[in-house]
Amino acid sequence: MPVTVLIDRTFKPEGLQKAYEVIVKLRSLATLEPGYISGQTLVSTTNPNRLVVMSTWATVQNWNQWRDSELRKQQVQKLEPLSESPEKVDVLMVVV
Secondary structure (H helix, E strand, C coil): CCEEEEEEEEECHHHHHHHHHHHHHHHHHHCCCCCEEEEEEEECCCCCCEEEEEEEECCHHHHHHHHCCHHHHHHHHHHHHHECCCCEEEEEECCC
16 A cells, blocks of 8 residues: 655755755655655745655555665765754555
8 A cells, every 4th residue: 555755854054955955866766766656845834944755655665665775874864964853754644
């Protein structure tokens, strides 16, 4: 069953441009992963430093594989010094 993953991050103002670059790279890499369906990056209308990445995966296992991959971990490490707080991740399924 498909899942939607929401990743909520707030960045330091001086790190926002670099964060955009890393997030674009992350999505580019994710598109090559098994089970990746789609994704988008959203910015808060009340806080321009808050970004929410929404991606859809064929299965939770596909997401978990990408989440735990060394490739993703390397990119996420680049975001940590740019962030005001740790990322928040929610994995959601459609209710029938």
